Amino acid sequence: MELTLWTYEGPPHIGAMRIATSMKKLHYVLHAPQGDTYADLLFTMIERRGSRPPVTYTTFQARDLGGDTAELVKGHIKEAVDRFNPEALLVGESCTAELIQDQPGSLAKGMGFDIPIVSLELPAYSKKENWGGSETFYQIVRSLLKDQSKESKQTWQEEKRRPRVNLLGPTLLGFRCRDDVLEIQKLLGQYGIDVNVVAPLGASPADILRIPNADVNVCLYPEIAESTCIWLERNLNIPFTTTVPLGVGATQDFLKELHKVLEMEIPQSVNESNNSKLTWYSNSVDSNYLTGKRVFIFGDGTHALAAARIANEELGFKVVGLGTYSREMARKVRPAAKALGLEALITNDYLEVEDAIKETSPELVLGTQMERHSAKRLGIPCAVISTPMHVQDVPARYSPQMGWEGANVIFDDWVHPLMMGLEEHLIGMFKHDFEFVDGHQSHLGHLGGKGTQNTNKEAAKTNLQDSVITDGVPIWTHEGEKELSKIPFFVRGKVRRNTENYARQAGCREINEETLYDAKAHYKA
């Protein structure tokens, strides 16, 4: 039993719903009690979908449990097939139905429909949403394609046509998937590569049957599509790319990998620096202040990994924390963190993430909506890079993360909150000027910068606890505090801690102006 106040991922059947709702002409009968129908709002409110998810909930009640729930399930399946007339049917259960073991998938298969029935077994008490999405996509593809032969097809060169690829993995409630697909389609078009099928987003079961017509699969979101890509490679000899085109460098690597797998010559234009404005913006003189900015990264595996690379190689930040809530991706995130001299934070507990943020005193947090709230409490600028989705993550404008335009969006989205932080600092600097209007604040609001100063209640509390535990906590003199207040707020907390540590080591009872400079010299040395 695990105490959870907030969770990054829903249960696995939510992952299945993401696949079902992303696709067309598919229906999902979910054996579940009435409360589980809340899941519809994830799609109709967060994604603002104008249509209901194609899901029939059996909404069984306590009084049904004494009787024949299997008949109830069959009734709902029949009604759903009659009403919605799908090309294929998904059948599964949520956590509660898993306990009563009606096996709705087998029931459906015994009903004599002439459409493919995909039975889903998603263990609700051990797995989570992304796993459920991945498993569902895999089961759909496998069920529909398992009878296709492995016989070797002609290559695109032999057929004298343009090469064709599938884009696999984009779903609803995935981070900016809608726009990533458009961006990648555009990108591939520029290199003479056609898109055969995009799935699950927008694909019907008939489209799934066309997957084998492609030369290569592009695995856009490994969380959802990797297991499917592996199966397609093993069983239908379709190779797949593993580089996710997030950031300039990764987009270049992706294009090179794809050209190589397709046995195409890599065009020189791939390496041109003006494909994305990120490269020039990052080189321009006013980006100097980005150098060595301390950044803390947490999210799903794919976006966290990509963010670390972009931050480190393309923006000149210093990554001070890297982690993911996705245990399935821990294997990839751990070595990436190690390469940056860090230990990866693999956790499902947002309070642990918040503690890690406090501990590392970053100047920018790249995280999920939850880290945005934690960062807001701590007064640290933040940009959202990953699911779980919030209505704010579905902007009206075109706003991809992948490809050249995605890199532009990332530059703006990450640098903008930092500018706000800088603005906060300038406000602090000029607040004694007579032109200054009292109460002026940046867009970070009243909390801006104060969190790291330990003036909010929570931080004050921990501070108090620290001083109770530790003997001989040095006292800040008026001059010391005054000097500290001149330091930009986003590093002030760290400087305060470092100075106190230094004072303790050096045996100072008091911290004055000079102690601060001593400590600074000590840590720089």
Place this chain on the structure above:
Amino acid sequence: MSGATLLKESGPKEVFCGLTSIVWLHRRMPDAFFLVVGSRTCAHLIQSAAGVMIFAEPRFGTAILEERDLAGLADAHDELNRVVKNLLARRPEIKTLFLVGSCPSEVIKIDLSRVAENLNIELKGQVTVLNYSGSGIETTFTQGEDGALKALIPLMPKSDQKKLLLVGTLANAVEDRLVSIFNRLGIDNVESFPPRQSTELPSIGPETKVLLTQPYLTDTARELKNKGAEIIEAPFPLGVTGSTLWIQAAANSFGIDKSIVDSILNPLISRAKKALEPHVEKLSGKKLFLLPESQLEIPLARFLSNECGMEIVEIGTPYLNRDLMKAEIDLLPPNCRIVEGQHVEKQLDRVRDSSPDLVVCGMGLANPLEAEGISTKWSIEMVFSPIHGIDQASDLAELFSRPLRRHEILNPTKTLTSN
């Protein structure tokens, strides 16, 4: 009863379960914590319905069952014990802990009352541990509050004092306003249940007269009656008429002279009616369809038809308690169609066939209907907004007139299309 037509329907439903009521209960009693014993689905439901992220640590959470908890019940009880103790150590300000049963905990028959009993012995009164079920196999949405209140009743002290007890969660400002009106009428001893602090429970006895503020408190009303309290029969305090009848019923029960009641209420009534006018203008003659969810559907329909002139196509209600709803149903216009239960697909077919001007529905259904050009109002808003009482009647009406006004501004002639 009036000539309302009562129908029953069964099939796939689209409603919240009782866990959702934690969303407003935890705000009403800030010294209480609600611990759902359930699955990741329960945790996901509450955070999706509640917008939890603004809290550093919310006053509700889920003890998520894992595979090994399903294997042996004894272990599950021990595990829950462990989780509760960790929680209480972390949150020493908690005075009352509700263990809330869910669909999976009910199906595997975790005995929450036994766990609560053992914890109460161990904790020796530092924290009171209670339990109730908010599971979707037994409860719908607002019924969760019914369960939570029922669990508190055994802790209410006995008293022979004559008092008026307002039962059901109200917005604090509305509660203050209603209490002050009762005071002006000469009813001085007015208390509320649930109280604002879980430890400050009102007392109860044969001289307690209960006035229900919400229509979904079936079990609570029954238990209060068993404790000797008298349940005052009245419609619910929504709209000018409902609120007036509701206040008058209490005044009658306390033997307050009618002339005093009239002299205090009449100015409020005429002011409220005047404030209603612009909304009546907008709502009058418009067709309204209410899908079942909050259990407030019947009182809302009564207000919107009788006072705002709306034409009622259908009133959906998750379940119908004829005793508690009698006064409401009597006030409905003749031939009103009330459908108890739900077949969401068939009901949506009827919505489309009747092309209503406004549909009251759950959050999952609103945008799909909007995309078809049908204006909607979320039913969950009714349990968050201060809508009770004579003074709030125009605010209540505005909740319904605003979507119509907006629809007219944005679509002077055409209907909406979307994906």
